[in-house]
Structures are given as structure tokens and as C-alpha cells.
Amino acid sequence: MKSFKSPYVMIDTPALLIDQNIMMQNLRSMINKAEESKVNLRPHTKTHRMPELARLCLNEGAKGIAVAKIGEAEVMAENGIKDIFIANEIIGEIKYNRLKALHDKIEIRIGVDGKEQIDQIEKVFVNTSKPLEVLIEIEVGENRSGVIEDEALFELGQYILSKKNVVLKGVFSHEGHCYKASCAEECIRLARIAHRRTVAAAELLRTMGHKIDIVSIGSTPSLMHGGIAEGVTEIRPGTFILMDVGQGSAISDFSKCAATVLSSVISRPTAERVVLDAGAKALTSQNRTEGICTTYGYGLIKNSNNVRLSGVFDEHAVLYNRGFREAIAVGDKVEVIPNHICPTCNLYEKAYLVTDGKVIKEIPVLCRGKSQ
Structure with missing residues (x-):
């Protein structure tokens, strides 16, 4: 057994350490998985909140990054990241005005799951030269945010079609309930259901006339254990790079x-x-x-x-x-x-x-x- 005494005695404590070799192995393993499945990797940077690690992922082959909050997106943009997806719902005109400022500088998209968000986007983005691209979140079992029923998805899709300043670009989901799976096999089964549900949502929206380019899923344990369903175009794991x-x-x-x-x-x-x-x-x-x-x-x-x-x-x-x-x-x-x-x-x-x-x-x- 290796000694549990740390060799980093020169660093004062407590301190956050990141082992470069292990981190790079984790990153390259997920990049290889994305390449084998012919999907884009968009790491969720809420895990580390470090622009330097975000740039590292992009340099190694990631398509862009995901964040959870506008504050994160602002800092990432200030540090040279030009393709950001806020994988979360945003509410409040204060926030949408900040988003509008980012929208003028970089490629940015956000998640939505209700008409309230669409109304606020339509109001704040009224004088912009290009509409804001959004992804509808699909609730796949975590019991958090996201559209649950197909009827609600259809209504939201129709609502977006009636707006000038919003364009539906895709759908996304997070199979976070896989963390509570009883075993690896159960994790894989739950993830498959979640992936199929997300792909089916994209197909429904396409029948309505939406050009759905992005079908995004993400959860570190499910991606470490299982495959990626046909029809998925993007994965958004976060914890994988550092683990815990x-x-x-x-x-x-x-x-x-x-x-x-x-x-x-x-x-x-x-x-x-x-x-x-x-x-x-x-x-x-x-x-x-x-x-x-x-x-x-x-x-x-x-x-x-x-x-x-x-x-x-x-x-x-x-x-x-x-x-x-x-x-x-x-x-x-x-x-x-x-x-x-x-x-x-x-x-x-x-x-x-x-x-x-x-x-x-x-x-x-x-x-x-x-x-x-």
C-alpha cells in the first residue's frame, strides 16, 4: 500500500490539489468516448469553476463548455471562452440584460422549460440583431426542472414558433437520478431510458418544424458505465475531469x-x-x-x-x-x-x-x- 502521508509538505493547509497526470487521463478518456460515439463533448465547468481548465478541455478537443449560472458564463467569456451553454433555466430581467450583453460578444445558449422564460427573452432581446438560441430541458427522472409531458413539450414548441427573438436549437437533459442507481446495470438501464426520452423529444419538435441540431445529455456515472444512444449529438459530463x-x-x-x-x-x-x-x-x-x-x-x-x-x-x-x-x-x-x-x-x-x-x-x- 502507498503511504497515506502526502509528499506536498511545502504547501500550507487546507489546500486544493489537482494531480495533473490523473486529470489528463480522465479528460482524454472522455474525449475518446465522445469521438468513438461521434458526439461533441461539452464539459460542465461548474465542477471546477476554473477558466484555465475550461481552456484545457477545448484545447484537447471539446466543442465548447457548459455552465450553470450567468456569473460563470461572464467570467469564462472574459477569459476567452466563446462557446457557452448555460444548462439551466434563467428568470428575471436583470439576468436577461446581462445575458444580452454576453450574446452580443460570444455564442451563448440557455436552457428553458416554460413560457415565462420565453416571454422575458422576447421582451429583453427585442432590439437585438439576432435571436437568442435556446434548448428545452427534458425531465428524464431526476425530478428537478424540465418538461415532463409530451403535451407540454408540444405547447412550448408551438409557443416558441410564435416568437421573433427566440430560436429553438435543441433539447437537453441530465440523468442525475443515475447517481442513486442500485448497481451499474441499473445505472445503464436508467440512462438508456433517459437518452431515448431526450431523443424522442427532439423528434417530436422536428415534426413541428423546428430545426433541432443539438440533443444533449450528461451525467458522469452513466457515461462511465454505459454507451450513448443513437440520436444524441452532445454529452455534458462535469465531475469526470476531477472525480470524487x-x-x-x-x-x-x-x-x-x-x-x-x-x-x-x-x-x-x-x-x-x-x-x-x-x-x-x-x-x-x-x-x-x-x-x-x-x-x-x-x-x-x-x-x-x-x-x-x-x-x-x-x-x-x-x-x-x-x-x-x-x-x-x-x-x-x-x-x-x-x-x-x-x-x-x-x-x-x-x-x-x-x-x-x-x-x-x-x-x-x-x-x-x-x-x-
Whole structure:
């Protein structure tokens, strides 16, 4: 077993680390999957919120990027990203005025699932030279946003046809409920249903006269386990590039986890208890309690024999493991694989890109906090 003591003793803690070699393997693996299936890869950058990693994906062959919020899109555009899809619904004229400013500079699309959004676009974009392109979100089982019934999809499609400043470009979905699948086979089955539902929605809209160019799906665990349905043109995984405990659990392999939180041992108060300096403000307090992405505890010690954090306070993490306690000393540094990397990245101003015990560079998390 590798030592669970981190070689990055030169970095103060807590700190966000990204292993370059592992990250590049993850990225190239997903690019190969997209190329084999003849679909575009549009990574969802809400995972890392770093324009530098977004540009890396584009340089390696990604078509564009997906984001969750206008704030992210604004920062990405400022840093040279010219093809952005906001895979989310937007409401409020304040936001649409910001979107209009972006629309004048780059190629940008957004998700919609109701007439309210269409009405606001039509009002704000009235004096633009080109209409705003949108994708209708299809609800495929996650029980979140998106159009559910074909009748509602037909009505929304008809409504868009009546507008001047909105053009329907495609459909998208997110099979996030696959995270709760009981096993890999169930994950694949749920994903197939979700993909077919999304493709069928595109076909329905085409019969109405819409030119549907984009059929976009996305979920890291389903794409790692299964294939891509015929008729899909684009995939939008996000977590795949860095991975985390949830995704590692889904494939029973934590060696693909590129991101860790470096933490110092600050106390060993009992024969079993160890306290680290990375708590909820460094790792979040999330965990998943069911399905293939179940996490157990609040983080996994890298290279350990399944040593998990038992709990997190604001500034402390606590674990109980006699063997770990006997092998570690106060002042030693360990790396914790976060349960969920997306909110973890948002806690940091920068990440350290590392490999083979060396620090390569610091990468600013420029979209940190850009949730408006």
C-alpha cells in the first residue's frame, strides 16, 4: 500500500490539489468516448469553476463548455471562452440584460422549460440583431426542472414558433437520478431510458418544424458505465475531469480521483481519534446515502485502507481509526478525497496543480462564488 502521508509538505493547509497526470487521463478518456460515439463533448465547468481548465478541455478537443449560472458564463467569456451553454433555466430581467450583453460578444445558449422564460427573452432581446438560441430541458427522472409531458413539450414548441427573438436549437437533459442507481446495470438501464426520452423529444419538435441540431445529455456515472444512444449529438459530463468519492464509489476505483484536499494532522487526543484542519469550510459536509455513488462518511484519506472522516466541524475533521492514529503524527499532512468535488472547488481561491511530488503551478478559481 502507498503511504497515506502526502509528499506536498511545502504547501500550507487546507489546500486544493489537482494531480495533473490523473486529470489528463480522465479528460482524454472522455474525449475518446465522445469521438468513438461521434458526439461533441461539452464539459460542465461548474465542477471546477476554473477558466484555465475550461481552456484545457477545448484545447484537447471539446466543442465548447457548459455552465450553470450567468456569473460563470461572464467570467469564462472574459477569459476567452466563446462557446457557452448555460444548462439551466434563467428568470428575471436583470439576468436577461446581462445575458444580452454576453450574446452580443460570444455564442451563448440557455436552457428553458416554460413560457415565462420565453416571454422575458422576447421582451429583453427585442432590439437585438439576432435571436437568442435556446434548448428545452427534458425531465428524464431526476425530478428537478424540465418538461415532463409530451403535451407540454408540444405547447412550448408551438409557443416558441410564435416568437421573433427566440430560436429553438435543441433539447437537453441530465440523468442525475443515475447517481442513486442500485448497481451499474441499473445505472445503464436508467440512462438508456433517459437518452431515448431526450431523443424522442427532439423528434417530436422536428415534426413541428423546428430545426433541432443539438440533443444533449450528461451525467458522469452513466457515461462511465454505459454507451450513448443513437440520436444524441452532445454529452455534458462535469465531475469526470476531477472525480470524487461519489464517482469513485460508482466505478469502485478511487485511483481516478485527481482532486484532493491537503490537510494537516493537528491533534491525536485518544488512541483512535485523529483531528485534521480541513473541516466543512474546506470539504463541505455533504454525503450521499444511497445508490452507486454512496459516500459513507465525509471524505476518504487518499491511499488508505478505506479510512473515512467520521465528521466535520467548521474548521475540523475527525476520524476514528486506531491503525491510522498509530501511523500518523501531529504535523503530518494527508490528502482527503472530497465526497463531492463541485462545491469543494467553490471553497477555494486557487488550486495547486501537482504531479509526482512537485508543484507545477497555481490555478485561480476565478468563478468562485459566481452563482448569480
